[in-house]
Amino acid sequence: MDQKRELSSIDLGALVTELHRYEGAKVDKAYLYDDDLLRLKLRDFDRGRVELLIEVGDLKRAHVADAEHVADAPGRPPNFAKMLRNRMSGADFAGVEQYEFDRILTFEFERDDENTTLVAELFGQGNVAVLDETGEVVGSLSTVRLKSRTVAPGAQYEYPASRLNPLDVSLGGFERHMRESDSDVVRTLATQLNLGGLYAEEVCTRAGVEKETPVEEATDDELRALHEALERMGNRLRSGDIDPRVYEEELDVESEADRDPRVIDVTPFPLSEHEGLPSVGFDSFNAAVDEYFHRLDRDGEGEGDAPADASPSRPDFEEEIAKQERIIEQQEGAIEGFEEQANAERERAELVYAQYDLVDEVLSTVREARENEVPWDEIAETLAAGAERGIAAAEAVVDVDGGNGTVTVELGEDNTRVELEADDGVEVNADRLYREAKRIEGKKEGAMEAIESTRRELEAVKKRKAEWEAVDEEDESGTGSDDEEEYETDWLSRSSIPIRSPDDWYERFRWFHTSDGYLVIGGRNADQNEELVKKYMGNHDRFFHTQAHGGPVTLLKAAGPSESADPVDWDEETLREAAQFAVSYSSDWKDGRGAGDAYMVEPDQVSKTPESGEYIEKGSFVIRGDRTYFEDVPCRVAVGVQCEPVTRAIGGPPGAIADRAATSVTLEPGMYAQNDAAMMVYRDLKERFADTSFVRKVASADQLQEFLPAGGSDIVE
Structure with missing residues (x-):
């Protein structure tokens, strides 16, 4: 059985109730581990030290942890952690809420000078956004720019589209949503009702309804039984009547003495679907979640403790394929949901026009009363009295909300509820509904883009599986060459x-090794440009620069700084790689150009002596004599992980990096900011290695960012 790696919406609902008990605790410090695990250290008057963990990577969770389960503080804090410390040190924890029925938690922190909201998105790629008092994004772990929503510094934070809450839906609404499905009961509960697979199966079991029953064949009594099971589950969560459990795998008698059982799931109450599995009870759901993820981490570490010379194990391609297929199924469900919502808004707009006179009478009555300063509660009483006298317009009104200035009416044969802005006319209200339908359709387009991305990931996994199987078949058939003395490790x-950490003198500069093994170094700023020319440029080196202003000094080294060098007959590939390095880290990339021009000269052509009457800026030089030009050099860099003879992140021209890295990602000028692109590359690389802790140690997002050009980037598929 797969181990649970993400908290569900029902889990979060149970956690929120318990997390409120920590209100009033003061924030001490913020830490960021591995670019996806946020730790907030708080101090509570009654409880002492409180450790709040929020993880949004491969694992997705949010809970208070036992101090013994918290790792030591990492080294130098990244910018995100520094920003949190500046904004939140000394702030009071003011509460936490779950956003509707989504896997989103909103934490509130209050301080005399400024309040801060922390939004933890525990779904999809995962994210943490920090908002100021106006809802503007101050910073986030990842930048999101989709048609449906934007999460980026300086922008107003946008929540994802609202999802139906299956624990609050009325019987009529439940039956309507179910009857609109053309799938079976359990799949409809999982996707259309947003329960997810496990709890959808649990509801079916508790209701005594066969899971695979087609919805069209389900009886009214069966739907009523399903709704009652949902209601009981919701009431139990809201009342705090929980019995938390951590479920473990079953072990046969012989294996029990060999190892501790793996944890499988953590739930706020016992599940019929897990009947028969060993479980451990806890006093609080938070304690159960903390113990579960602590043991899950420990299990993962144990699996990675194989000796260095152990033979490579086969990746679990089937599990990854199943995971991607589940994601696609969920995304398809979301698309259907957007279609339903858009159609519903459009139908409301058409009903407003279809009953124009009635709607106009309602709105005119309310506007006239407001112009005469009649209080909202008196307007509601007047409309209720009119309904008792049989006035059609008054009978249509089901709610008057003075706080929001709205009136809700029921229109059409199905008594569809439509919320109207009281200050606006019929046309404006209908147009607002049409625009809302269009906005939801925009979210559908974003979801369709996401599903295409997931499908590409699925195809990539299938391709890797096929390649692995092809190698296995070759080994079994003995077609490999017995004369090969060198074995290429599948890192x-x-x-x-x-x-195996390196300690090379050139690592503080930009650098890479060409395909032929020559070192190329470049300056990161004006000071380093000066230093390279004055201190490190040898007689037989080559100096590269771009035609565009704002490029780094780039040196193709014939030898190291303390080594004697002979003239080198450079081949064309080496020279073009150095030229591509110079172009890619210049303003050509920052300006979004796909290619640029570079030139090469010998060291004696480079001077700091300007012409009479001229001035040379720091980091700039005068070039005299003929130049060798390289035109239309592509702006491309590859960033990857080197495993031998040393372990580290490397980056540079794709042609030079491919053979030195165990795996790499190629980038071109694009839309993602440098830090966001580094995070994307980090997550991509980490997923490729079975030993994910290795990538975290030698190629964190901060380390990878050192090899990315300034400006926006896109990953080349």
Whole structure:
């Protein structure tokens, strides 16, 4: 059975109730581990030290942790952690809420000078956004720019589209949503009702309804039984009547003495679907969640403790394929949901026009009363009295909300509820509904883009599986060459990779090694440009620069700084790689150009002596004599992980990096900011290695960012 790696909406609903008990605790410090685990250290007057963990990577969770389950503080805090410390140190924890029925928690922190909202998105790629008092994004772990929503510094935070809450839906609404499905009962509960697979099966079991019953064949009594099971589950969560359990795998008698059982799931109450599995009870759901994820981490570490010379194990392609297929199924369900919502808004707009006179009478009555300063509660009483006298317009009104200035009416044969802005006319209200339908359709387009991305990931996994199987078949058939003395290690599949850290003099500069093994170094700023020319440029080196202003000094080294060098007959590939390095880290990339021009000269052509009457800026030089030009050089860099002879992140021209890295990602000028692109590359690389802790140690997002050009980037598929 797969181990649970993400908290569900029902889990979060149970957690929120318990997290409120920590209100009033003061924030001490913020830490960020591995670019996806946020730790807030708080101090509570009654409880002492409180450790709040929020993880949004491969694992998605949010809970208070036992101090013994918290890792030591990492080294130098990244910018995100520094920003949190500046905004939140000394702030009071003011509460937490779950956004509707989504896997989103909103934490509120209050301080005399400024309040801060922390939004934890525990779904999809995962994210944490920090908002100011106006709802503007101050910072986020990832930048999101979709047609449906934007999460980026300086923008107003936008929540995803609202999802139906299956624990609050009325019987009529439940039956309507179910009857609109053409799938079976359990799939409809999982996708259309947003329960997810496990709890959808649990509801079916508790209601005594066969899971695979087609919805069209389900009786009214069966739907009523399903709704009652949902209601009981919702009431139990709201009342705090929980019995938390951590479920473990079953072990046969012989294996029990060999190892501790793996944890499988954590739930706020016992599940019929897990009947027969061993479980451990807890006093609080938070304690159960903390113990579960602590043991899950421990299980993962145990699996990675194989010796360095162990043979590579086969990745679990089937599990990854199943995971991607589940994501696609959920995304398809979301698309159907957007279609339903858009159609519903459009139908409301058409009903407003179809009953124009009635709606106009309602709105005119309310506007006239407001112009005469009649209080909202008196307007509601007047409309209720009119309904008792049989006035059609008054009978249509089901709610008057003075706080929001709205009137809700029931229109059409199905008594569809439509919320109207009281200050606006019929046309404006109908147009607002049409615009809402169009906005939801925009979210559908974003979801369709996401599903295409997931499908590409699925195809990539299937391709890797096929390649692995082809190698296995070759080994079994003995077609491999017996004369090969050198064995190429499959680093991606090794469960444990030894760390061999380098200590090279050039690593503070930009650098890479060409395909032929020559070192190329470039300056990161004006000071380094000066230093490279004055201190490190040798007689037989080559100096590269771009035609565009704002490029780094780039040196193709014939030898190291303390080594004697002879003239080198550079081949064309080496020279073009150096030229591509110079172009890619210049303003050509920052300006979004796909290619640029570079030139090469010998060291004696480079001077700091300007012409008479001229001035040279720091980091700039005068070039005299003929130049060798390289035109239309592509702006491309590859960033990857090197495993031998040392372990580290590397980056540079794709042609030079491909053979040195165990795996790499190629980028071109694009839309993602440098730090966001680094995070995307980090997550991509981490998923490729069986030993994910290795990538975290040698190629964190901060380390990878050192090899990315300034400006926006896109990953080249």
